Amino acid sequence: MDILIVIEDNNSKVHRMGLECITAAQQMAKESGLSIAALVMGSNADDLASQVTNYDINEVLTLKHELLSSYSCDGYAEAVKQVIDQESPKYVLFGHTYQVRDYVPKISAKLMKPFIVDSISMKSDGEQSVFTKQMFNAKLYSDMIATDEGPLLISFQSAAYSSDNAVSGSASVRDISVNLEPSMIKTESEEPFQEESGGVDLTSAEIIVSVGRGIGKEENIPMAEDLAKTIGGELASSRPVVDSGWLSATHQIGSSGQSVSPKMYLALGISGAIQHVVGMKGSKNIVAINKDPEAPIFEIADYGVVADVLEILPKLTEALK
Amino acid sequence: MKIAVLVKQVPGSESPLPLNSDQSWLDGNGISYVMNECDNYAIEEALQIKERNGDGEVVVISLGPERVQKVIREGLAKGADRAIHVQIDSDALADPLIIASLLTEAIRGENFDLIFSGLQSDDLGMGQTGIIVGELLGMSTASLGMATELSDGKIKVKRELEAGFFQWVSMSLPASITIQSGLNTPRYPSLKGIMGAKKKEINVLTPNLENVKQSAKKVYVPQSDKQTVMIEGSVDQVVDKLVETFRNEIKVV
Numbered sequence: 001m002d003i004l005i006v007i008e009d010n011n012s013k014v015h016r017m018g019l020e021c022i023t024a025a026q027q028m029a030k031e032s033g034l035s036i037a038a039l040v041m042g043s044n045a046d047d048l049a050s051q052v053t054n055y056d057i058n059e060v061l062t063l064k065h066e067l068l069s070s071y072s073c074d075g076y077a078e079a080v081k082q083v084i085d086q087e088s089p090k091y092v093l094f095g096h097t098y099q100v101r102d103y104v105p106k107i108s109a110k111l112m113k114p115f116i117v118d119s120i121s122m123k124s125d126g127e128q129s130v131f132t133k134q135m136f137n138a139k140l141y142s143d144m145i146a147t148d149e150g151p152l153l154i155s156f157q158s159a160a161y162s163s164d165n166a167v168s169g170s171a172s173v174r175d176i177s178v179n180l181e182p183s184m185i186k187t188e189s190e191e192p193f194q195e196e197s198g199g200v201d202l203t204s205a206e207i208i209v210s211v212g213r214g215i216g217k218e219e220n221i222p223m224a225e226d227l228a229k230t231i232g233g234e235l236a237s238s239r240p241v242v243d244s245g246w247l248s249a250t251h252q253i254g255s256s257g258q259s260v261s262p263k264m265y266l267a268l269g270i271s272g273a274i275q276h277v278v279g280m281k282g283s284k285n286i287v288a289i290n291k292d293p294e295a296p297i298f299e300i301a302d303y304g305v306v307a308d309v310l311e312i313l314p315k316l317t318e319a320l321k
Numbered sequence: 322m323k324i325a326v327l328v329k330q331v332p333g334s335e336s337p338l339p340l341n342s343d344q345s346w347l348d349g350n351g352i353s354y355v356m357n358e359c360d361n362y363a364i365e366e367a368l369q370i371k372e373r374n375g376d377g378e379v380v381v382i383s384l385g386p387e388r389v390q391k392v393i394r395e396g397l398a399k400g401a402d403r404a405i406h407v408q409i410d411s412d413a414l415a416d417p418l419i420i421a422s423l424l425t426e427a428i429r430g431e432n433f434d435l436i437f438s439g440l441q442s443d444d445l446g447m448g449q450t451g452i453i454v455g456e457l458l459g460m461s462t463a464s465l466g467m468a469t470e471l472s473d474g475k476i477k478v479k480r481e482l483e484a485g486f487f488q489w490v491s492m493s494l495p496a497s498i499t500i501q502s503g504l505n506t507p508r509y510p511s512l513k514g515i516m517g518a519k520k521k522e523i524n525v526l527t528p529n530l531e532n533v534k535q536s537a538k539k540v541y542v543p544q545s546d547k548q549t550v551m552i553e554g555s556v557d558q559v560v561d562k563l564v565e566t567f568r569n570e571i572k573v574v
Binding site: 073074077097098101102105106108109110112113114115116117118125130133134135136137138139140141142143144145146147148186187188189190191192193194195206207231232239242243249250252255256257258259263264271274284285287292296298299300301302303304305306307311312315316319320 | 332334335338340415416417418421440443444445446447448449452453456457461462463464465480481482483484485486487488489490491492493501502503532533534535536537538539540541542543545547549550551552553556557559560561563564566567570571573574
């Protein structure tokens with residue numbers, strides 16, 4: 001095949017970003033007539049296969065091996081590397097998940113082939129594929145090109161393509177195998193766990209008041225809390241606020257926290273780094289207050305105020321009371 | 322315990338980002354550079370391990386033009402023992418495979434027990450260098466480290482997963498671990514440290530740049546496809562307009 005999509009297992013469900021990759025692959029194939037296969041691995045491979053055979057792709061490859069029954073970076077990297085060797089795809093697509101960030105650079109090193117990460121869109125300039133990537137905390141975009149013969153490894157940012165646009169069809173299933181030895185796997189993993197139980201469920205909140213570095217100091221957090229209470233919303237934050245210990249990790253929105261899509265997301269002093277934006281860009285209305293007019297949060301805001309949040313916040317709460 | 326810390330100098334979060342005339346990269350003039358944020362945490366983790374063990378060596382390694390010696394000195398001032406500067410003239414190298422290969426060749430003979438690096442850089446955000454270096458050196462690797470525990474030639478790393486989950490992963494040394502921000506409290510250099518850093522050794526290497534495998538064709542300021550309504554005026558006017566927007570446009574009050 002020409003395009004290989006590596007599907008991630010999310011508790012025996014196809015990871016949402018795997019479906020988004022199907023949309024991306026179909027768009028690539030439509031323009032160039034390329035063939036598409038999806039790879040599913042591990043003990044849930046059959047389950048995952050049945051969830052992707054009804055899309056318009058050529059093949060689903062199922063790979064089962066006892067050393068792939070749970071995730072390890074060494075096992076997954078070696079397995080996918082061998083599949084690439086066997087199948088010789090031109091492009092290998094991944095969702096830019098935490099798991100992909102963990103093992104795919106190893107495939108790049110094993111093959112000495114480039115891995116273009118976290119792309120938000122793909123186009124052709126007539127000669128080659130161009131992959132747009134956010135850089136410098138999303139303040140600039142860069143059109144990346146591979147200057148190497150394939151296979152080319154690519155990961156797409158969450159929601160770069162919509163799974164709603166994936167075209168239905170039917171795909172055949174083929175079992176494949178790889179050679180893995182226990183000695184290849186150098187890490188031993190324990191069960192995943194959550195740090196704090198009974199945390200704040202922000203995903204069902206209608207209104208979210210979220211604070212970033214611009215709130216200045218821990219002593220200013222109650223001002224935002226007061227606004228959240230007044231307006232009937234939940235308090236959330238970006239990563240730096242949690243790193244500084246001003247709020248617990250359960251409040252964190254973004255790639256390492258919760259993903260939300262409330263009716264209103266009020267971003268107070270949040271610059272809009274990619275890691276934060278991926279967790280809130282689906283919000284129906286984004287209102288951003290930031291003193292830096294260049295802050296990338298304004299790129300995605302519906303309403304923007306260039307001002308110091310500390311000046312606006314108390315008066316806004318007062319006016320809403 | 323011999324620990325390498327890979328650090329990178331990047332434009333500060335408030336620095337202007339002027340583009341060069343053909344928009345192939347930034348114009349280096351007018352940019353204020355700082356140490357990549359999570360690299361500070363990587364240095365701190367290495368220094369704490371050395372201090373707990375009572376012996377060992379922490380070596381700061383950075384790739385880039387001459388200017389990167391500023392962050393190297395910062396690492397030395399914080400307490401690293403010596404440094405390696407892999408000097409290349411290009412400002413526009415955006416290929417993690419080549420960056421990692423150059424770093425790998427620079428440290429291959431050092432036989433480090435541990436390599437720490439920030440999980441990604443605030444400029445390119447590729448997030449691959451530390452893992453590729455580890456793989457090329459045949460080491461164990463782990464990404465997104467939120468805590469480390471060392472015992473009996475093994476390291477246990479608390480990895481951050483998605484959606485608020487974590488996982489402990491243990492592996493034999495040598496290992497290359499990428500470090501997430503927030504796992505410790507990075508120290509500031511002391512005055513004594515700053516003075517002492519001037520005497521510490523920086524080994525400067527000047528390798529040939531290999532053919533890159535990926536590169537930036539064009540860099541540009543994104544055009545927002547969203548129409549942002551900017552609310553302007555005095556503080557009181559802005560507050561009034563916000564309340565009106567909440568009430569009549571978004572309909573949340």
